[in-house]
Amino acid sequence: MKNLNLKMLAAALPLAALVLAGCGTPTKYYWGNYEELVYANYAKPGAVALDKQIQILQGDAQKAQKEGRPLPPGFHAQLGYLYAQQGSADQAKVQFETEKQLFPESTVLMDRLIANMARK
Secondary structure, eight states: OHHHHHHHHHHHHHHHHHHHHTTOOOOSSOOTTHHHHHHHHHHSTTSSOHHHHHHHHHHHHHHHHHHTOOOOTTHHHHHHHHHHHHTOHHHHHHHHHHHHHHOGGGHHHHHHHHHHHHHO
């Protein structure tokens, strides 16, 4: 009887490990392509066109909204930065204001970026 229990346990352990591996905790935020684009933007500037980066991040924002998940800290700041580089100051300001609203700890930086845009 003891050997049977050990055999059942030995057979059940891999199955339990497989089931538990599939039960990973999903992240709170919808990251989409955000991290990869930020990396590409700094590691290989110009490798991905501004228009393409903006399009990808806008798509990610739509997907996050459909899933009902928030975007990560910095997402709106990055999108605002891309708009600013493109010369779309109004859209950049909207994104910087959104970042401030969602993540108040970013207020000082976002205010400086907005002020710098106003001077140009």
